[in-house]
Amino acid sequence: MPGATLRIWRGDKDGGDFFEYRSDYEDGMVVLDVVHKVQAEQANDLAVRWNCKAGKCGSCSAEINGTPRLMCMTRMDTLPTDRPITVEPMQAFPVIRDLVTDVSWNYRVKRQIKPFAPRKPDAPDGTWRMQQADVERVQEFRKCIECFLCQDVCHVLRDHHKHEEFIGPRFFVYSAALEMHPLDTADRLADLKQAGSIGYCNITKCCTKVCPEHIHITDNAIIPLKERVVDEYYDPLKKLVRLFIPRRAER
């Protein structure tokens, strides 16, 4: 059996350090498997989140050799094992213990975004008609598993800690899914501009790179949203119109 050394960060909000664990592993194992092996054999109280072990629930987010990734989808044989593999908690959120971080901020942010508000049903039986081609865009965004890796990597949150002003890529994706939903009637552009500070995003595309669902966060969600905001707020004609007509009536 091959072996590897994991350098796992252990500690809590008052501080911590890396600890090295030597472990062997079977063919095909992922980082989460080895973390579990360490937990079962060497450190029973090691804190780690996981559920599905198949990249579907977004629980096992961490930073592996410095890159935000899902531990359950990172195979050991894709990592160099001649030196220790570092595994540490996401940096953009406060640590609870070991690899577990406090991601509750994300849940609070979501509640502040206006919920889905459908138009009146199209058919007398209370149902709607939508073409597959028209929902595909939204279906891409709805693949999101809320792993928050994109939030973790975004410099606005990670380095500049703008959690109070900026909702982050995950919630641009969420907003885009609502804004582009064929049935939705609510308007979130003002919120995106003000409460969401979409303007802080300078399109570095780091979020897109780490997204395990391969959602084109920047190209398909953020840029179109930015364009809508620009159309709404910086179009001189619209500005003029808005002086006389309440906003809601324009769209």
Place this chain on the structure above:
Amino acid sequence: MPIDFKTHEHDVLIVGAGGAGLRAAIESSAAGARTAVLSKSLLGKAHTVMAEGGMAAAMGNVDDRDNWRVHFADTMRGGQYLNNWRMAELHAKEAPERARELEAWGAVFDRTRDGRILQRNFGGHRYPRLAHVGDRTGLEMIRTLQDHGIHQGIDFFMEYTIITLLKDGDRIAGALAYDREWGHFHAFIAKAVVLATGGIGRAFKITSNSWEYTGDGHALAYEAGADLLDMEFVQFHPTGMVWPPSVRGILVTEGVRGEGGRLVNNAGRRFMFDDIPELYRNQVARDADEGWRYVLGDKEANRPPELLTRDHVARCINREVKAGRGSPHGGVFLDIGWIKGNKTLEGRTIDAAYIQKKLPSMYHQFKQLAGVDITAEPMEVGPTTHYVMGGVKVDGDTQMSRVPGLFAAGECAAGLHGANRLGGNSLSDLLVFGKRAGEFAAKYARETKTPAPARDQIDSAINAALEPFGRSAATEGPYQVQYDLQDRMQALVGIVRVESEMAQALDEISRLKERARRCRVEGHRQYNAGWHAAVDLASLLTVSEAVTRAAIERRESRGAQFRDDYPDKSAEFGKFNIVLRKGVDGAMQVIREPLRELPPELKAVVEENK
């Protein structure tokens, strides 16, 4: 020694934030009850998120011959007529409305050409019936309920685990929890409690289920005096991954077979054609060509044998492997790549991109975890513990157990599925009965006064939970006990069962109970995985015992239970369900409970669909 705890008060307490729990909470809150939802994991991470294939609802969007009568008959046939027929009836009638409601809350299902919700074929369903979103239907469902639910005034407590139910006399009075973050205790006083805790798959070694599935709801209800029903029926899904070892058991959706995937042994033989059960003879394709036409949507064609019920397919695979006709890693081959080059009804030539679009997460899963490109190479698959038909016995209309104020819905409740669940009938189950549980729990709460649980229940539960920390002399941690239990259950109470092995399992379970009582936990209470595992062990052991006792009692093979010593179905055993109840002496009682007879109008529905 009394330890500090915090007290919370609600009308309705919902344990679990999967599809059933969230749907119950939405309903309960809408009815004006102060509602709290607790879950072991974060919101949106419950098992429901992993469901792939779809949710069954006879909307008739793809085949207008479908309606509730056919769905009802399919469900009863699949369950080998041990189902609670009232639940099967309500489920078939109400599922379409529950599916449409999800759309009104923002779900985006795949569409038919005329813009309605698309439905796909699945095992045991006569017509294309599963509303779906590619192969990530569960994600769509849980996210829709979550995103709707957070705006309904519900209190959410994430990463809280219930360890005991509280009572006031005979009635329910709330529940005691610890939070993972700090390890603090919380007493939730509530007039009604809805259990929506999911399944028990962690009692077995090879499973598609996560760490959460330790049968907590089953065990909590049992300890509080409710009955457990049909526990012998554990569904082994025919297609789990078998390689690499670390992903053994992870699910390969039935949707692969629904899209035309075929099962072959190492001689290249499509072995499913070799064994067609009597009950389904009229519904299976005569040859490969007819099966493929069915997949494409030809209404004259019958289904390929790969789409027979799960119990049957799992046993056929097991037989091939045992007979030495398996794949290199002890499974069989599942091939979807062969459909390339064929034409769809619309005349489109099927290519690799088509398969990727239909089964994106399977593509991803195999590519990343096994290094297999499913559009070009066959997958290796074998049976995996997947679902428990058994659970808390409830009233079909209200979902209340025999303990006043204690409700159950979703996988942890029993009745709908009988001896075998049809794929897709769980997601619909969650919505139909989640809603009903929420509605009737709120009603019950409205009609009762706030209970007052005796304090000593709380103190003794807290002390018991903390005991493992004090056992410094013990040498063993909880994980070893858990592994040994999983290993024993898999070997002795698995897909093929015999009395002698199950008797041995009972012995081993009682020894493991001893070991669990002595195992040790290190560190402190804050987010301590070892401690959580130690606490969960009690539930795992209780449900393992229940499964084993019920399986011994049912001396026949039916649905998910296959007995090597009683390989045939017995008319006698088709007349009752098996119920497990905690006796006054604390021992587990096994009771045979006669089935209620089908009313004539439902009998007619069964007949007309034979």
